[in-house]
Amino acid sequence: MTGSSEDRADALFHALADRTRRDILRRVLAGEHSVTTLAAGYDMSFAAVQKHVAVLERAGLLTKRRHGREQLASGDVEAVRSVASMLDELEAVWRGRIARIDLLLTEET
Numbered sequence: 431m432t433g434s435s436e437d438r439a440d441a442l443f444h445a446l447a448d449r450t451r452r453d454i455l456r457r458v459l460a461g462e463h464s465v466t467t468l469a470a471g472y473d474m475s476f477a478a479v480q481k482h483v484a485v486l487e488r489a490g491l492l493t494k495r496r497h498g499r500e501q502l503a504s505g506d507v508e509a510v511r512s513v514a515s516m517l518d519e520l521e522a523v524w525r526g527r528i529a530r531i532d533l534l535l536t537e538e539t
Contacts, residue, residue: 439516442490443513445486445489450472454468454479455486457471458486461504462503462504464497464502465479465483465501492504492506
């Protein structure tokens, strides 16, 4: 991965590192929710939920749009797929390393 893709990966995994943000993402992937409605589901301040939503938005995992006085949040399925793709790449690297270790061990016997 190049610098900018590494920065993107950092933002994505930082956003997903928090339990509340993962829960918010699950909710907005299931359907559009107002930030007010999202905030009502957590035992924290509205401002704290707004900050979590902002982290997810900066990472590109959700988008917000205005509808009157409400801000509506929607999950971005393609962004979630990009996270899965990054994890698949990492798995492929590790599987390759394991295969090379297996090969070395069988050569030594």
